[in-house]
Amino acid sequence: MPDVTTRQGRALGTQDKIVKLGLITFNKAEVIGYGEEGKVYKGKFGEFTNAAIKDYVFTNSSTIARLKERAVKANESLRNVTCANIVGFFSFYEKPNAFYLCMELCDCNLEYFIRHWPQEIPKNGFEQTLNGLNVLHENQFLHRDLKPSNVLVKRERTRILLKVSDFSLSKEADAKMSVTSGPYVGTVGWMPPEIHHEVEAKSPNIVVNASADIFACGMLGYYVVSAGNMLYHSQQDINQDNADYRYLHNHTAEDLVRAMTCRDERKRPNAKMCLQHPYHWDSCKTIRYFKDVSDTIIGEQRNNNTNMANALDQNFHQVFQLEWETTLTLQVQIELFTAPRTRTRPRYNKFKVSSLIRAIRNTKDHFHEMVHLHQELGNDEIELLAYWTKLFPQLFIHAYTTLKPMANLYRNLQQYY
Template sequence: MITDEIMPLTLPDTQNADGLSQSQDSQPVPIIWGRLCPNNLTLKTMEMIKDEYTMGRSDSCDICFTKDNIKPKWLGVISKVHCKIIKERIINGNNDDIVVYLEDTSQNGTFVNKVLVGKGKRILLESNDIISLAQPVFAVYVFMSTKAFEGNDLPPELRCKYAVSRKLGSGACGEVKMVFSKIGCKRFAMKSIVKRTFSSGPRNLLNDPEKIMNEVKILKTLKHPCIIKMEEIVDTPRTVYIVLELMEGGELFDRIKGTNGLPEPITKIFFYQMVLAVRYLHERGITHRDLKPENILLADNAEVTLIKISDFGLSKLVDAETMMKTFCGTPLYVAPEILKTHGRGAYTSQVDIWSLGIILYACLSSAMPFSINDQNKGLQEQILSGRFCFPHSKFGKITYRAKELIKRMLTVDPKKRATINQVLLDPWLKDRSMQDVVHDLMRNKLGENFGPLIDLGAKYNNNKLNEIETCKTVIKRPRFK
C-alpha cells in the first residue's frame, strides 16, 4: 500500500570516446522537421529547420515571391507577409507534442487543400497538405512532414477533422490518444473502443457490440461542469471513437501520488466538486460504480482547479468478476455489498458513496483505509467488517469533521450509509468560502479548460496552504494477487 520507492539512477555517459573526439567548436546538425515542395518549377524546395517561416512579397520573408518566380497577375494579389508556418512545441508534463500550423496574415486569403483559413486564423498542417495563395487554384507548395501524425486508420469523418498525436493511456474499455483539430488546432482526447465478435469462447462484456454504445448514450445525456464533456462520437463496424475534452491536469491519482496527503482545504474543494457531480448522476438514476482517483480528471496543473469525473461507460458494461476487481486488479474501492455477492447481487447507488469515502481518505493521507499488506486479515475481510483507523502520522492535523464524514461514508450497511444528499449537507462541506471558490470555478467560462487564479490566502486565511510536504510514500496502483 504505502512503500518507500528508490528509483534506479542512470547517468548519461558523457566520457565516451566519441564525445572526447568532437571539436569544441562543432555545432549540432540542424534537424529537418518538414519540407515545402513547390508546385511549379520556378520555386525552390524549402527544408524547414526553424520554428517559423514566412511567405509573401516582402524581401524579409523566408519565401519571397517575385516576378522571377511567379506570374505578375498572381504577384499583385499576394500580401507582403501572406502567411506563416509555425512549429510549436507543447509541453505536457514529461511529454512534448510538436504541432505545425499555418497562420493566414493576408488580405486576399490563404487556402489549405482549397479551404480558406481566414485572416488571423490558424489551421493544422499535415503531410501532403496543399497551400494556395489568394485563390484555391493558385497552389504554390505542398507541405511534407518528416514525422507525420498518425491517424490513417481513422474513419474519414474523423480523419478530415483531427490529427492523432501521442498515446495518453489505455484501460479496460479502450485506448486514449491526444488529437488536434485541423481547424483551430484545439486539443482533445480520443478514446477508441474496439468491438469484438463472439462466434466462440466467453463473452467479454467490455467489448460487447450490443452494450458498447452505453457509454455514448450516457455521455450524450450528461451536462455538468464537473463531468467530462463529449465532443462527438463516430460508430464504425469495428470501433467506436469518442472525442472528449482534454483535461490538461491529468488524473487526481497522480496529484495525490508523491505527497503526504493533499492540504485539507484543497481536498475539500476537489471533494465538493465530486459530490456535486455524483449527486447530478444519482438524480438521473445513474450509478457510476467505478469511482476512483484515476477517473477524476483535473482541468490543469494549478493547485486549485476544476475537476471532472470520467469513464461512465463502465457503469453498466462490466460483468461481476470485472466489477469485483475494479479494473485495477483489487477491490480497494468496491463497496462491501458487492463483495458479499461477488457482484451478482442487487445493489444501489450507495456503492458510489463508499467509493467517495475511500477517495476522501486517500486525498487527505495518500494512504488507503484497507491494506493489501495486512498479515492478520485479508483485504476482503477488512472491507466486509468495515474496520479501519486514522493513523496519527497521516491524520494528526486533519479535522474531526473530515474524519467523521469518512466514517459515515464507509459504513458497511448501505441503508445506514450516508446518501449523496446527506454528504452534501455534512458539516465539513458547509464551508461558504470553499463553496464560493467551487462555484466560481464552475461559472467561469474558462473553467472548461483553465482553472482561474484564486487568492486562497484571503479565502482561508491560511498562509501555509500552498506548502505541500512531499515524501517518498506513494499510493501504489492496486494489483490483484
C-alpha cells in the same frame, strides 16, 4: 474519407499516423493514457477544440455493443448538464469491432496528480468529487467504478477542477437507484463489501445500488483529504473493515467518510446529503452555527429548559478531558475567567461544552471590541474559528452530531441539517 492519413512530405510510420473519424482527429503517436479497454489519445474535435479520444477495440462485437450502450448513453444523457465536475462529452465514432469516445481534454488523472503535486490538491476536492457523483445520480446513472484513475484533473485559470470520468461501466438506474449487473461491477480494492461478496459468490445477477458509489466515493474522499493515502489497503481490508484513519487529521471529514463507508449500505447517506455535511461548510457558516446553537441554549435557559445544554455537556470528554479553561492561551483565559464580569463578560463554566460554545459566540459577537486579543484570536472570523477549532478539534462534530436528533425541534437550527 480514409481513416488514416499522413503529414505531407513525410513517410508513413506509426509516429506520423493521423486518424480522422468525422469531426474527430488524433495522432496515434500522442498517447496520453491507457485504460483497460484501450488507449487515450490527445486530439481535436472539429478544428479548434482540444480533446481526449479514447478507443475501445475488441474482436467481440457484443462486448463493443455493450460498452457503447453504457458509455455513450451516460455521456449523451449528461451532454447538456452543466457541471464542472463531470468530464465533458463531445462525440463518438463507431467502426467494426471498435468505437471511439471524444471527450474534454484534462491534464491527468487524480492518481497521477496527487503523486506529483500533493500540495496542490484543492481544499474542496472531496466536495468536487461528490458534486460530480451527485449530478450523475440526479440523472439516474450509477458510475459503478469510482477510483482515482477515473477522476480527471484540469487546471483552469486560477482553479483546479476534479472531474468524474469513464462511464464505461455506468448504467441507467431504476426509480430506486439500483441496477442489476453481471459479474463485473467495479475494481477490486474499491468495491464495497456487499458487492465483492456477490462477485466472489459468482452471482449471475448482482443488484448494485447508489450506496455502492457512495462507499467508493468515501474512499476517494479519504484519498483526496489525506493527500493520496488509502483508507483500506486491500479488498480484504474492506471486507474485514480494517480501516486506516491515521492520515486523516480532520474529525469532521472523518465523520463524513465513516458515514459513507458504513457497513450497512442502507445507512449510507446519498450524495446530496453528503454535500450538505458540515465538512463542506465555510468558516463563516460554521461560526454562525456555533452562535445559533448558543443563542438557542440561552433562550431555553431563560425558560428554565436545559435540554440542549444537557445533551452537549453529557459527553464533554469527547471535546476536552476535565475542563477547557487551561487549554486556552493566556490572554484569552484572563479575558474569559479573570477579568471583571460585565454584560459582555458573562461567567463561564469551564466544565461544560455549552459554556465553551457560548465563549465562541461571545468572541464572535464582540470581536471588534477585543482588539487586545487579536494577536491570539486572529484578525477576522476565519482566524477566530481557526483559533477555537485548533484548541478543540472535536468540538464542531461533537455539537453537530449530538444536536442532529433534536434539530427539528428548533427552527433556527433546521437550516443546518
